[in-house]
Amino acid sequence: MRRVAILISGGGSNMEALVRDMGGDHPARAVLVVSNVPGAGGLAKAQALGVPTAVVDHRDYPTREAFEAALTQALRPAAPELICLAGFMRVLTAGFVAGWEGRMLNIHPSLLPKYKGLNTHARAIEAGDAQAGCSVHEVTARLDDGPILGQARVPVEPGDTPDTLAARILPWEHRLYPAVLRRFALGDKRPVLLP
Ligand code: GAR
Numbered sequence: 001m002r003r004v005a006i007l008i009s010g011g012g013s014n015m016e017a018l019v020r021d022m023g024g025d026h027p028a029r030a031v032l033v034v035s036n037v038p039g040a041g042g043l044a045k046a047q048a049l050g051v052p053t054a055v056v057d058h059r060d061y062p063t064r065e066a067f068e069a070a071l072t073q074a075l076r077p078a079a080p081e082l083i084c085l086a087g088f089m090r091v092l093t094a095g096f097v098a099g100w101e102g103r104m105l106n107i108h109p110s111l112l113p114k115y116k117g118l119n120t121h122a123r124a125i126e127a128g129d130a131q132a133g134c135s136v137h138e139v140t141a142r143l144d145d146g147p148i149l150g151q152a153r154v155p156v157e158p159g160d161t162p163d164t165l166a167a168r169i170l171p172w173e174h175r176l177y178p179a180v181l182r183r184f185a186l187g188d189k190r191p192v193l194l195p
Helices: 013-021 041-048 064-078 094-099 120-126 162-184
Strands: 002-008 028-035 053-055 082-085 104-108 131-138 148-155 192-194
Touching: 002 013, 002 041, 002 064, 013 028, 013 041, 013 162, 028 041, 028 064, 041 053, 064 094, 082 162, 104 162, 120 131, 120 162, 131 162, 148 162, 162 192
Parallel strands: 002 028, 002 082, 028 053, 082 104, 148 192
Antiparallel strands: 104 131, 131 148
């Protein structure tokens, strides 16, 4: 059974989808949810699901390295083997990422390699793209880069706003990330393509 820590910053709907999937014959178990934002909605969701939580508030630390040292301390007792970033909105340093190479996943709300960074849905609409979606990838030192482990595509509809497009994509995030984690936990890195 692979031990999985999930890092969040917000509502934690992807975290919830991952935790709910990790039962029964699933090859992994959620052992800890960490938020860098105190009071993030996902913390209460994790507790309700019976998963231990921790908060490491990045504002308490003078540098990214100091924040990450505290994050490492918070993770250690749970002894995770894999990390899933799920709406975790801090950039991690190359040093931290190197320590988790091949063992850290992220979900990003665009069809990577398009639209790394923020405001992905607005950028897809602005560009006139016919399709948008989400990607799960291995985390490497470069932001929103790294081998793609799965993607889900949805149409961009006439009149879409960033909010309507996000609402169409989010349920696919909740299908894609658990599907990728199931495979990845068994060492299978072949991309999951949805729908
Ligand atoms: C999700 O849409 C996720 O793809 C995105 O934040 C949202 C978190 O929602 N992640 C990023 O933008 C990462 N750069 P959630 O907290 O409900 O899972």
